[in-house]
Amino acid sequence: MYRSHTCGELRMENVGNTVTLAGWVQRSRDLGGMTFVDLRDRYGITQLAFNMEVNAELCEQARKLGREFVIQVTGTVIERSSKNRNMSTGEIEINVNEIKILNAAKLPPFTIEDDTDGGDEIRMQYRYLDLRRNPVLEKLRLRNRVSLETRKYLDAKDFLDVETPVLIKSTPEGARDFVVPSRMNEGQFYALPQSPQTFKQLLMVSGFDRYYQIVKCFRDEDLRADRQPEFTQIDCEMAFVEQNDILDMFEGLIKHLFAEVRGVNFEGAFPRMSYAEAMERYGSDKPDIRFGMEFVDVTALAQQKDFVVFNSSEIVLGINAVGCSEYTRKQLDEITDWVKRPQIGAKGLVYVKYNLDGTFKSSVDKFYDESDLKAMAEKAGANPGDLILLLSGETGKTRKQLNELRLFMGAQLGLRNPNEFAPLWVYDFPLLEWDENSERFHAMHHPFTSPKPEDLHLIHTEPGKVRANAYDLAMNGVELGGGSIRIHDRELQSRMFDLLGFTKEEAQAQFGFLMSAFEYGAPPHGGLAFGLDRLVATMGGSESIRDYIAFPKNNSGRDTMIDAPSPLNDAQLKELGIKLS
Numbered sequence: 001m002y003r004s005h006t007c008g009e010l011r012m013e014n015v016g017n018t019v020t021l022a023g024w025v026q027r028s029r030d031l032g033g034m035t036f037v038d039l040r041d042r043y044g045i046t047q048l049a050f051n052m053e054v055n056a057e058l059c060e061q062a063r064k065l066g067r068e069f070v071i072q073v074t075g076t077v078i079e080r081s082s083k084n085r086n087m088s089t090g091e092i093e094i095n096v097n098e099i100k101i102l103n104a105a106k107l108p109p110f111t112i113e114d115d116t117d118g119g120d121e122i123r124m125q126y127r128y129l130d131l132r133r134n135p136v137l138e139k140l141r142l143r144n145r146v147s148l149e150t151r152k153y154l155d156a157k158d159f160l161d162v163e164t165p166v167l168i169k170s171t172p173e174g175a176r177d178f179v180v181p182s183r184m185n186e187g188q189f190y191a192l193p194q195s196p197q198t199f200k201q202l203l204m205v206s207g208f209d210r211y212y213q214i215v216k217c218f219r220d221e222d223l224r225a226d227r228q229p230e231f232t233q234i235d236c237e238m239a240f241v242e243q244n245d246i247l248d249m250f251e252g253l254i255k256h257l258f259a260e261v262r263g264v265n266f267e268g269a270f271p272r273m274s275y276a277e278a279m280e281r282y283g284s285d286k287p288d289i290r291f292g293m294e295f296v297d298v299t300a301l302a303q304q305k306d307f308v309v310f311n312s313s314e315i316v317l318g319i320n321a322v323g324c325s326e327y328t329r330k331q332l333d334e335i336t337d338w339v340k341r342p343q344i345g346a347k348g349l350v351y352v353k354y355n356l357d358g359t360f361k362s363s364v365d366k367f368y369d370e371s372d373l374k375a376m377a378e379k380a381g382a383n384p385g386d387l388i389l390l391l392s393g394e395t396g397k398t399r400k401q402l403n404e405l406r407l408f409m410g411a412q413l414g415l416r417n418p419n420e421f422a423p424l425w426v427y428d429f430p431l432l433e434w435d436e437n438s439e440r441f442h443a444m445h446h447p448f449t450s451p452k453p454e455d456l457h458l459i460h461t462e463p464g465k466v467r468a469n470a471y472d473l474a475m476n477g478v479e480l481g482g483g484s485i486r487i488h489d490r491e492l493q494s495r496m497f498d499l500l501g502f503t504k505e506e507a508q509a510q511f512g513f514l515m516s517a518f519e520y521g522a523p524p525h526g527g528l529a530f531g532l533d534r535l536v537a538t539m540g541g542s543e544s545i546r547d548y549i550a551f552p553k554n555n556s557g558r559d560t561m562i563d564a565p566s567p568l569n570d571a572q573l574k575e576l577g578i579k580l581s
Contacts, residue, residue, distance in 0.1 A: 002072055002102075008044020012091050014077045021046060021094065022072040022102065024132065025065050026112070035062045036093075039073065042137055047080065047093040048073055061099055068105035068112065068129075074098040125560045127551055139548045143536045145261045147214055150234055153256045157249065159210040159236065164199035166192060166216070171510055176220035178229070186577040192218035195529060197446060198514050200237040201486055204525035205517045212236045214532065223555045226478065226534055226545050230553075234481070234535070237527035243469060243485055247272075247425055250528050254423065254473065254480075262539055264421060270473075272425040282406070283317075283399030285429070288477030290422045291415035293319045293406050295399070296380040298390065307367040309348070313392035317402050318352075320380040321409050324387035325353045332363075339391065339405055346401045352376055352388040407477060416476070418541030423475045428452070431468040432499070440501045445470050447496055447511075449484040450526075463499055473530070480535050483528030490518040 003022040010019065023041035037048040050062040065071065075096035084090030109125075110118025112132050123130040130136055151161070170177045170191035177191040195217050203211045213235045220229060234253075238246060251270050258264040271289070278287050281294045295317050302316040310316050327335075332351055339346040352373050353361040360373040368376075380388050389409070391402050410416045431451050432441040441463055443449060450469040451459060458466050472482035487493045493515060497507040508515070533545040546552040553559055573580065 006043035007039050007041040007046040008088055010046060010077055010089055010092055010094075012079065015079055015092060017077050018074065019077055019094065020072065020074045021048075023070070024105075025067055025069045025071060027067065028062065028065055030063055035059050037062055037065060039071070040132075044088055046089045047084075048075070048096050049078070049093045050096055055097070058096065058099060062096070065101075066105060066107065068108055068132075069101060070103040070105065072100045072102055121554075121560070124552070124554055127561045131550065136547055139536075139540055139542075140550060142261065142540050143532070143548050146257055146532065146536050146539065149257050149260045150214065150253065153253050154210075154212045154236070157210065159212040160208055161213060162203060162208065162211050164193070164196040164213065164215065168193050168199075169510070178218045178220050181576045181578060183576055194219050195233060196235055197448060198511070200235060200527060201448065201488075201514065201522075201525065202517055204237055204239045204486075204488075205520065205522045207239075207523075209239050210237075211527075223553070223557060226537070226543070228533065228545065228549060228553055229557045231545075232532040234530040234532050235527075236483075236529065237525060239523040239525040241485075241524070241526055243427070243471060243526065246483065246485075246526050246528055247471060250473070250481075250530075251423075251425075253530075257535075258421065258539070266421075266423065270423045270425055272427060274428045275426055275430065275467075276428065278424075278426050279399055283401075283403030284477070285426055286472065286474035286477060286479040287403075287424065287426075288407060288410065288416065288422070289424055290417065290420050290476060291410050291413075293321065293410060293415075295319060295402060295406075298376050298379050301372070301375050301379060302390070302392070305367045305372065307364055309350075310392050313394075313398070315395045315398050316390060316392040317398055318376070318380055318388050318390040319402060319406050319409065320382045321387040321389060321413070322383075323385050324409075324413070325355055325385050327351075327353075327387055335389070335405075335408075338408060339401060344401050344404050345397065346391055346405075347393070349405075350390040350392075352382075352390070354382045354384055354386045354388070356384050358384055418476075421475060421538070423473060423480075425471055426474055427471040428467045429470045429472075430464070431455075431466040431470075432463050434464060438501075441499060443496075443500060444468060445482070445484055447500055448486050448493070448514075450487045450492075451496075459495065459499065469526070471528075473528075475538055478534055478538050479531075480538065481528055481530030483526065485524070485526035488518060488522040488524055490515050493518060 004020045007021055007023050021039055023039045026038040026040040026045055028035060028037045033052045035050040038045050039048055050059040052059045073094060073096045075094040077092050078095045080091055080093045108129055109122055110116050112129060114134050116133060167180060167190035170179060170189065175194060177194065180190040180192065182188045182190060196213060196215055200211050215233055215235050216230055217233050218230050221227065255266050258266065275285055278285055283295060297315065298318055299316045302310040336349040339349050351363050354377050355361060360370055362368060362373055376388060382388055389405060391398050430444050431449065433444045435442050445468060452467045452469050455466040468484060470482065470484035473480045487496060494507065533548055536548045537545045540548065551559065551561065
């Protein structure tokens with residue numbers, strides 16, 4: 001064997017033992033008569049000691065070791081004279097009597113340390129080196145724990161782990177598909193699944209009752225910190241259930257994961273909020289409820305005077321930044337510039353300072369007197385020392401803009417503690433959303449989501465008012481996952497396709513297999529899928545999912561390590577029957 005112990009294993013009770021270790025050279029220190037080498041593997045670091053007086057040849061060999069050399073050593077465990085309390089193995093070292101270089105290494109392009117000097121681009125290019133760093137390793141350990149505990153919980157609840165196909169049929173709803181040409185069926189294409197949606201519904205028709213899968217999914221969409229073209233879902237489905245059954249089951253999963261993996265115990269049931277209420281109070285369907293700063297509607301008060309901007313707006317909304325009345329003009333200008341960025345899109349910002357002496361100062365003083373500003377402050381629940389920030393415009397856009405400002409202020413004021421976790425169920429989403437470009441309704445979730453039974457009478461007369469039997473779990477401003485009660489009736493599913501603009505022929509061509517299955521005794525069913533990458537990143541206190549994926553893509557969807565995607569040669573294209581323009 002290459003090693004008898006790992007580099008994080010040896011302790012004082014091993015003193016006197018002869019051991020063999022193997023790993024990578026983290027660093028070496030030449031102190032003249034002594035040379036010390038830190039040997040690293042994924043379990044930890046052990047110090048190796050080489051004494052010039054005892055074995056000069058071995059000591060000279062140790063001095064020539066470079067960073068990241070792969071070596072094997074044999075020696076005796078001894079007590080360190082100068083102990084390092086910051087290392088788990090810091091009370092011992094190895095008095096080496098034999099060394100073997102298993103593989104020499106080039107000097108790495110960045111230091112493989114916790115605090116590396118490598119930027120994102122170079123670390124992604126040499127990801128196999130970046131993965132040796134302890135912070136990245138710890139993130140992947142966290143992911144492993146979450147996956148393991150997920151399987152434990154769901155297995156105990158009688159869920160079956162069932163694999164579904166990766167090469168499937170392309171469907172027109174949702175994000176763009178990644179497509180795969182078929183050599184054996186020239187001119188035809190598979191698609192990579194955006195989720196196993198139709199297959200898990202078919203498993204319910206098959207009588208499997210409780211299904212789960214930790215499954216890879218693919219979506220060809222624009223990327224950001226919490227998106228990757230390929231991602232992993234904890235995908236689940238249950239038969240003979242209603243909405244509350246599903247929420248209770250998977251609230252239990254989240255509580256189990258946080259208790260077992262993070263040692264965090266949630267007391268009582270998770271709070272629940274309708275989509276309409278979430279948008280009204282926070283301007284987001286995944287609000288961060290770790291802090292207050294809820295929206296206040298001052299439209300009636302703000303439109304009483306001659307300020308044209310407010311008078312021409314559908315809505316005037318504000319947030320109360322507690323204790324911020326002493327913000328300088330420079331600070332307020334910086335916030336104004338921030339909300340005017342193209343990503344946010346606000347045309348400007350109005351502020352009202354409620355000074356500590358009880359007076360008011362505002363950017364719209366010439367339109368509003370002291371009593372007007374005081375009325376706004378009272379509506380916002382402000383006290384002396386607070387700062388009210390106001391945006392106005394069309395209702396939907398203004399809510400979204402103020403949500404971004406709220407999150408920005410929450411971060412500035414230290415209110416978004418990454419080690420505090422605030423879950424929230426959001427339910428009763430709109431079933432449909434209108435798309436201006438295509439001038440038709442699209443499913444807000446997917447075409448298989450069931451409408452609320454009490455709203456069915458509106459489906460042809462006022463489809464925009466129909467609520468979906470759908471739900472999301474948000475935490476700290478992140479959508480961890482969501483799902484719905486599914487349509488299990490062929491007639492209702494057909495009506496849904498009609499509403500979404502499918503012809504009978506298109507619906508049959510795309511989803512005829514599912515419609516047919518519904519004719520053979522489909523049970524009521526519903527499910528939920530958590531984004532494993534987002535869940536783990538949130539548990540780890542990070543906004544980006546990238547470091548929780550072993551080999552991620554960059555924001556252009558490229559893997560810079562293996563240089564993918566890449567062109568195909570002419571022979572491959574010819575074999576697939578593909579011509580490039």
